[in-house]
Amino acid sequence: MSDHDTAHPLFSPAELGKLELDNRVVMAPLTRIRAESDGTPTELMKEYYAQRASFGMIITEGTWPVQEGRTWGRQPGIETAAHVAAWREITDEVHARGGRIVLQMMHGGRISHPELTGTGRIVAPSEIASPNPIRISSGKVDGPVPHALTQEEIPEIIGQFVAGARNAMSAGMDGVQVHGANGYLIHEFLAPSSNTRTDAYGGSPENRARFAIEVVTAVAEAIGAENTGLRLSPEHNIQGALEEDREDVLTTYLALAEGLADLGLAHVEIVHHEPEGELVQALREGFGAPLILNTGFSRFSTRDTAFGLIDRAGAAAVSVGRSALANPDLVQRWREDGPLNDPDPETYYGGGAKGYTDYPVLQRT
Numbered sequence: 001m002s003d004h005d006t007a008h009p010l011f012s013p014a015e016l017g018k019l020e021l022d023n024r025v026v027m028a029p030l031t032r033i034r035a036e037s038d039g040t041p042t043e044l045m046k047e048y049y050a051q052r053a054s055f056g057m058i059i060t061e062g063t064w065p066v067q068e069g070r071t072w073g074r075q076p077g078i079e080t081a082a083h084v085a086a087w088r089e090i091t092d093e094v095h096a097r098g099g100r101i102v103l104q105m106m107h108g109g110r111i112s113h114p115e116l117t118g119t120g121r122i123v124a125p126s127e128i129a130s131p132n133p134i135r136i137s138s139g140k141v142d143g144p145v146p147h148a149l150t151q152e153e154i155p156e157i158i159g160q161f162v163a164g165a166r167n168a169m170s171a172g173m174d175g176v177q178v179h180g181a182n183g184y185l186i187h188e189f190l191a192p193s194s195n196t197r198t199d200a201y202g203g204s205p206e207n208r209a210r211f212a213i214e215v216v217t218a219v220a221e222a223i224g225a226e227n228t229g230l231r232l233s234p235e236h237n238i239q240g241a242l243e244e245d246r247e248d249v250l251t252t253y254l255a256l257a258e259g260l261a262d263l264g265l266a267h268v269e270i271v272h273h274e275p276e277g278e279l280v281q282a283l284r285e286g287f288g289a290p291l292i293l294n295t296g297f298s299r300f301s302t303r304d305t306a307f308g309l310i311d312r313a314g315a316a317a318v319s320v321g322r323s324a325l326a327n328p329d330l331v332q333r334w335r336e337d338g339p340l341n342d343p344d345p346e347t348y349y350g351g352g353a354k355g356y357t358d359y360p361v362l363q364r365t
């Protein structure tokens with residue numbers, strides 16, 4: 001361990017909106033599928049998040065604001081009084097340990113199934129099914145053709161995001177991160193492959209950015225922009241949300257940035273494999289908000305990649321997924337350049353304490 005590394009800004013405090021972080025290592029949103037079947041968080045989830053309170057900030061797993069936005073059974077919600085009460089226990093415990101916790105609010109859009117949504121339908125910008133199978137109680141099935149939201153229905157969906165955000169703040173969250181990444185509802189509007197609308201919400205890049213702008217603006221008006229963040233994954237090309245024309249991507253996401261820049265968001269988190277490249281750097285300038293960076297599934301986050309994101313890509317903080325899952329005390333381990341536990345993919349989604357709350361902390365001699 002060199003003094004230089006220990007003193008790296010990654011381990012120094014940062015301000016994200018009104019939030020003061022003890023360090024710049026953020027736990028990335030990680031779906032773990034261990035809530036009750038009605039979406040209520042559990043005691044085990046409380047233990048899991050509490051174990052990770054030394055991260056500069058925790059972003060929770062994707063959490064549905066409304067059951068129609070649910071993607072998996074046993075994914076948590078933030079819709080009912082029971083959800084709010086259970087999340088409140090989690091936020092209290094994280095805060096008691098000096099941590100910060102922000103709820104990722106996720107509407108799955110077409111990455112779902114009527115069995116999960118409770119409304120007899122799944123919704124999306126256009127009637128285009130997910131190319132990937134969907135997991136339901138009987139196993140994996142073809143993605144159903146979604147209901148294309150009408151212009152009249154869109155304000156109702158936005159209202160559901162707002163209600164979820166208010167609930168998150170009632171549950172004691174330090175803010176909300178709107179999930180605009182990874183091929184779920186907001187990303188389905190942004191990507192031309194999943195949005196073939198011809199009205200004000202489709203067609204041009206500016207129109208495809210409109211839904212995201214309206215959702216984030218409405219959430220920010222309800223709970224304060226200083227409590228509102230946004231996650232994006234341009235060019236991630238995941239779950240059929242394909243963005244393969246760089247010019248179109250730049251125009252779309254810069255329109256989004258322009259639509260949101262004046263709000264003063266708490267953070268924008270960008271997942272991209274080239275964080276120092278043209279696109280991410282244009283968005284960093286365009287949004288003008290504190291930037292959290294993550295290099296995506298293709299590259300495993302390491303201590304060195306984290307240093308690089310701060311030193312060379314302009315990140316205010318770095319989010320870490322798989323290593324955070326496997327190392328509750330990752331910040332200490334990275335600070336000391338200590339050994340790491342390896343994550344076990346077999347226990348990522350669903351199950352109990354195994355591969356969830358039983359990863360050991362660093363042993364002291």
Ligand SMILES: Cc1cc2nc3c(=O)[nH]c(=O)nc-3n(C[C@H](O)[C@H](O)[C@H](O)COP(=O)(O)O)c2cc1C
Pocket residue numbers: 028029030031032060061062104179181182231271294295296297299300301319320321322323348349
């Ligand atoms: C088990 C698992 C669950 C994930 N769930 C979410 C999620 O709920 N929301 C989200 O935006 N990203 C999710 N991701 C993506 C991660 O936040 C992160 O971008 C990805 O793991 C790459 O970062 P890493 O190399 O540090 O793991 C998930 C990733 C994994 C491995």
